[in-house]
Amino acid sequence: MSAPVPVVGVGADGLDGLAPRSRRVLEAATAIHGSPRQLELVAGLGVPLHPWPSPLVPALPALFGEIARSDAAIVASGDPMFHGIGSTLARVVGPRLLDVYPAPSSASLAAARLGWPLAGLDVHSCVTADPHVVLATARPGGRALVLCRDASTPAALARVLVDAGLGESALTVLADLGARAESRHALTATELTGAIEITGASARWSDLCVAAVEYRAAPGAAVVPGGPAPGLPDVAFVNDGQLTKRVARAVTVAALDPHPGALLWDIGGGSGSIGIEWSRMAPGARAVAVERDPG
Numbered sequence: 001m002s003a004p005v006p007v008v009g010v011g012a013d014g015l016d017g018l019a020p021r022s023r024r025v026l027e028a029a030t031a032i033h034g035s036p037r038q039l040e041l042v043a044g045l046g047v048p049l050h051p052w053p054s055p056l057v058p059a060l061p062a063l064f065g066e067i068a069r070s071d072a073a074i075v076a077s078g079d080p081m082f083h084g085i086g087s088t089l090a091r092v093v094g095p096r097l098l099d100v101y102p103a104p105s106s107a108s109l110a111a112a113r114l115g116w117p118l119a120g121l122d123v124h125s126c127v128t129a130d131p132h133v134v135l136a137t138a139r140p141g142g143r144a145l146v147l148c149r150d151a152s153t154p155a156a157l158a159r160v161l162v163d164a165g166l167g168e169s170a171l172t173v174l175a176d177l178g179a180r181a182e183s184r185h186a187l188t189a190t191e192l193t194g195a196i197e198i199t200g201a202s203a204r205w206s207d208l209c210v211a212a213v214e215y216r217a218a219p220g221a222a223v224v225p226g227g228p229a230p231g232l233p234d235v236a237f238v239n240d241g242q243l244t245k246r247v248a249r250a251v252t253v254a255a256l257d258p259h260p261g262a263l264l265w266d267i268g269g270g271s272g273s274i275g276i277e278w279s280r281m282a283p284g285a286r287a288v289a290v291e292r293d294p295g
Contacts, residue, residue, distance in 0.1 A: 002068040004096070007080045007089065009103035012179035012208065014041035022101040029073035033063075034085075038075040060092045068097065079105035083125045083147060107145050109177040110210045113184070121145055131157045135164055136280050140217045150207040154192060157211055161189040168216040175205035190218070230254060230277045239271040249277055258282040266290065 006025045011017040018026075023045075026032060031048040032039065039049040050072075053059050067074065079102040080086025086100050104112075111118040122137040122144040134144060134157065146157055154173045161169045167190035175183045185204055231250030234243055244252065252274060256264065258281035266275045269289025278287045 002097075003071075004099035005064065005068050006073040006099045006101060007086050008073060008075050008101045009078050009080050009084075009086075010038055010041050010075050011078060011103045011109075012041075012176055012182075015044055017103065017178060019101070019103070022103070025101060026073055026075070030070050031067075031072040032075055033067055033072060034075035035077075038077060042075055057088065057092065060089070064089065064093050064097070077106075078103050079108070082107065083127065104178070106147060106177055106210050110145050110174050110212055113174060113177070114172065114212055116143060116212070123147070126153050126157070131160045134160065134213065138164065138166060138213075138215050140166070140215050142215045144213045144215070146211040146213060148207075148209045148211055151205055151209060154205075154209065154211045157213070158189040158192040161213070161215075162193050162218075165218055166215055167193075167218040170214040170216065172212040173205050173209050174212060175209040177208075177210065181206070188216075230281060232273075232277065237271050237273045237276070239273070243271050244273050249273055253277045253281060258285045260284050262286075263288065268292070 006029065008018075008022045008026055010022075015023065026042060026045055026047065029047055031050055032042060032045075033050045034052065036051050039051060043049065053063070074085065074089075076085045078084065080100055081090070081102065082105040086098065089098055107121075107123050108118060111121065120143070122142070124133050124137075124144060125147040126133065127147055127149045131146075131153065134146060137144060138161070146153070148154060154171060158171060161167060161171075167188065169189045171187060171189055171192055173185045175181075175185075183205055229250070230253035231246050234246050237243060256278065258264075258278050260282045261284040262282065264275060264278045264285070264287040266272070266278075266287055266289040269275055269291045272287075272289045275287030275289045279285050
């Protein structure tokens with residue numbers, strides 16, 4: 001069996017921020033594979049660079065075999081196991097074939113800049129998910145970090161918060177964390193939404209950004225609460241009046257005992273309220289609702 005393939009995390013500060021051991025691993029590699037942005041950060045090593053193909057996941061099994069046989073290495077952003085290529089590789093080829101060298105994640109850097117204890121924060125990724133994902137844990141007084149897909153994500157997030165009655169939430173956009181160009185922009189969700197409509201405020205920061213949220217309700221707003229317990233208000237669901245009421249929904253979902261990765265089949269799903277509550281309760285929980293009458 002080939003030796004495990006090194007997967008090395010690199011921060012936005014590139015070679016300057018690499019741990020000595022991580023740098024030695026990359027210098028010893030016959031080639032380095034990764035995204036164009038990560039490869040640019042390690043170009044000064046003089047090692048041949050190979051950008052990932054697109055689409056990547058279907059090509060990974062065969063490509064990983066070639067990487068392992070050639071004593072090459074892989075570079076990733078920050079902590080490879082935190083919403084990164086390391087997690088994908090562990091799922092596709094298995095963790096035993098990986099030798100991971102992490103750097104600080106964007107969430108760790110954001111928490112450090114803000115002085116927020118990381119262990120108490122909800123972290124959401126909007127790299128592929130819709131910004132509405134933050135509403136699963138949004139509650140006044142809570143905090144969250146949101147990993148952004150690009151510079152437009154904070155504005156989309158602000159609109160979601162405003163529509164949910166959380167327009168007074170404090171938003172801090174932290175861009176290029178760890179790099180010389182690192183920047184910080186603080187405003188409320190309502191202010192950001194207005195600024196986008198007037199001036200296009202997303203031009204203030206780069207695509208490489210994290211949004212930090214402190215949830216606050218707007219005065220007099222009817223807030224749709226998030227949190228770890230089932231039982232959203234009935235008004236949270238679009239329905240025709242035929243809706244499993246809040247208390248019955250909470251008891252039903254609690255009795256079903258959602259757990260990570262579980263799949264619920266909801267026959268006669270109606271508005272889908274049971275499936276929605278189920279999916280909120282555990283990471284990766286999914287629901288398929290079947291309804292004869294689409295009206």
